Amino acid sequence: MLVFILRRLAQSAVVVVAMSVLVFAGIFAIGNPIDVLISPEADAFERAAAIARLGLDKPMHEQFIRFVDSALGGDLGTSFVHGVPALGLVLQRFPATLELALCAMLVAVVLGIPLGLWAGLKPDSLAGRVIMTGSILGFSLPTFWVGMMLIMAFAVTLGWLPAGGRGATASLFGVQWSFLTADGLAHLILPALNLALFKLSLVIRLARAGTREVALQDYVKFARAKGLAPARVVGVHILKNIMIPVVTVLGLELGSVIAFSVVTESVFAWPGMGKLLIDSILQLDRPVVIAYLLVTVLLFVVINLIVDLVYSLLDPRIRLGGGRA
């Protein structure tokens, strides 16, 4: 187990280094931040001063060495636009995104697994077909459009929920969270639903496919023949076995939900990392973009590690450490 974790950490370090090089080179390929940052009224002296202040007068490799040097000390640079440490800026926005992503995952699991089970057990029923058709919609409708439709329906027409923003927050462990206040929860519902839609469809499909496969296995037939209650057959024998692919995929998808909640955050003006990323790309705020991407890479690495561990708990046949145990 320890060997496995150590090896994974070493792999992760390589990924992080490779990513930082790629990201740094990539961000250099788009535009010159000076052209966006500086007021057009500024004169040539001002421009030169600002370029020097931001270190943009140095060649790329020198800037990269300087970046690596300070990154090793935990400093990912200072935001060009906001003038504060880029990493702090990203981490400050992290709770809002995490909260949104976890709520979305919760919606996807709590709704998706029962619906998928139902569709798998009764594939030819009307409900089963409706569920499957619905999941196709969930896959194919663009998030931006669905978000706008949710706003138009529940905020503009019905007036039940707010159209965007984060609402009131309360503090827990020194961090501000929305789900602790009624107002915050009201603000959370629509964006979480919007973000959940794609994952919900995914879970439904995975659960349905798993159920259909498992339901025909001998041990399920045997359990039924033994006269076990249908609830126990479904709840224990089927459910436990369809969870492995669901956990794997959800683990990976949690990373992507956090990393790519960009669209939902823009539509609902949710002050998370995704919105920060978009704004930073538009303003060519290089340090923030780099900090964001590195944080995301680390997040993926950690999540993958946790997924592997949970996996082994669900199915003892899967041994970590390459079978030398």
Added chain:
Amino acid sequence: MKQVLPTVAALALLAAAPTPSQAATLTVGTSAEPSALDPHYHNLGPNTRARKHVFESLVSMDAKMRLQPELAESWRAIDETTWEFKLRKGVKFHDGTEFTAQDFVYSVCRIPNVANSPSSFTVYTKGIAGIEAPDPHTLIIRTGKPYPLLPVELSTFGIISAKAAGGGAVTFDKAGCKAESWPTTQAFNDGSLMIGTGPFKHKSYTKGDRQVLERNPDYWGPQPAWDTVVFRPITSDGPRVAALLAGDVDIIESPPVQDIERLKSAPNVSLAQAQSNRVIYLALGVQDTPPTITGTDGKNPLKDPKVRKALSLAVDRDAIVKRIMMGVAEPANQYLPAGFYGNNPEVTVATDANKAKQLLAEAGYPKGFQLTLGTPNDRYINDDKVAQAVAQMFTRIGVQTQVDATTANVFFSKRNKQEYSVFLAGWGADSGEMSSPLKALIATPIKEKGYGTTNYTSYSDPELDGMLDTALATVDDAKREKLLQAAVKRAMDADIIIPLHYEVTVWAMKKGLSYEPRADQYTLAQKVTPAK
């Protein structure tokens, strides 16, 4: 989950019930967020908008960008290089200390000393050669050379409290003021130094989410109608409109053009609009080797005034305004609309495709040539669509035109490297007068004078530069306006910067509110009033 569901149901009920009247809170949906609350950190529109609620300047601009007194009650030029400002008495900062001349001195001193400033306000303070305060409510400001724009430039930056920032004794020195330390941008962002003289006091700020202000009961001027003002950045256009329709916010800035018809027909929304100080223009490059022109054997046809005139004649400005801008623009015949200082009523533009073809033939291009027009596609209202229309109008007179539309940050990089022979861009005259576009867009790039900072056309007309020199050294307002009018005539005759239209700025708000639309595009909560 057990607890969540009843909460949701209760909320739904609450929201459906009529909410108690909250007339004293105004929520504003803004299209961009300031990069910091520090009033001296970043010379950028959203920052200035945020600043104007808490920090005031000596002089301010009204909705039509005419100068008016703010913390200075009056001012006059004693001679060509000396100005006297009489300061308002009895003005209190939010912490209760009195505003005096020292606060101005300290603010001017701090501006060059803001760490990490991406775009500093020093452009507006470096004309100042000396400041004296014979008494706490009089300022004598000396300039190195005649500097008529001094009052205009003093309207651009806010005045912070010297005492709160620990600078009670700092004296002005052109070479650099001496102080032990200067306040950090962080001290403004966390609210500890948000002490101004403005109509609102700082209450709280969550980056990316909201800024909350409350009324300053001791304000020297008229009291704003709102006890509390909340600014919420909603940068996406559609969601900003939805937030207004849903009642989340009371007023929004720049709703997208395509939604304006819908907002007009919505029963509980009213609109306000005004011509802005921003002109959308085409710039024609006269480089020796044109980067995006083909079919001319490497020669640059734009060097010929006849070709430039032909391109200007090809543009049908009324059609662009009506069909593409949906009326949210005004055809432009120079760089600032009528009524602005320096506008020359005698300057006109015309549309005449036949004349244009004839001029092209006279210039030796009867069959035209090929051209690529560069444009951003997310910077100005409908920018890429306008460029497409212009391309069709050029093609109609025989100049086969393609459009190269890219996102703003890529476009500006390419443009600044002069990779376009012709490009579309916009210029907002922050000073509200004609020297701003003339100096930036068409004057010869001269570092020392700050001329030609946005001149990417390689155009140079020493005579025009000379006219600007004279105008910018003439303190007499009436005389200077005549000189600027003559300069704009000369610049327009050259057809280097071809104006297309002036953008119109729109605000949408709940019925029952009113807002005087501003040419400088700022959304100021103190000017939003419940309609009577």
